[in-house]
Amino acid sequence: NAGVTQTPKFQVLKTGQSMTLQCAQDMNHNSMYWYRQDPGMGLRLIYYSASEGTTDKGEVPNGYNVSRLNKREFSLRLESAAPSQTSVYFCASGNRDAANYGYTFGSGTRLTVV
């Protein structure tokens, strides 16, 4: 099925560990995004990539890095996990006309840092 695929779906980390969240889309979208979702705070943009080869910070980038590996893949890395990074992470993709058509979201990665 076409769409946005995120792996893993669940992860538990110890404070200070590192990990990479993977995201891939097969809709030939140019733009990809990483959001985190926390209760009562909605979705907050961490990083985005407007096109292959470019990445930019969003609203809450501290503690994260990203890589736009190719047009399909956009990964999010936590170098030294902290309990404050416990959240549900969503990857999304869209085209330049995402403003017209909206985003397509993955099903999320639920991350717990202990």
Add this chain to the structure above:
Amino acid sequence: AQSVTQLGSHVSVSEGALVLLRCNYSSSVPPYLFWYVQYPNQGLQLLLKYTSAATLVKGINGFEAEFKKSETSFHLTKPSAHMSDAAEYFCAVTPSGGYQKVTFGTGTKLQVIP
């Protein structure tokens, strides 16, 4: 800069009753507006969008929303609630014209009482 405010983090309605979820936006340029729905343990999916065509927008599952510039509102309605409508709903805004980032509201959880 743009923002959205969703009034009411939780809304309860009886099955068969009117659903009204409120969203007010702020944007320095004409906006594009969206409603997304999130079912438990799933990603967000686009419910409907306003992109400067008709001010009354119809979406999936019987939902609709009306863009009111004078009130800076984009409230979501459904005439008769169904149990399957229980979910969290997010309003989102982006400035019109070309590539732009989308800003999400904090969400409203809809409970449908049998």
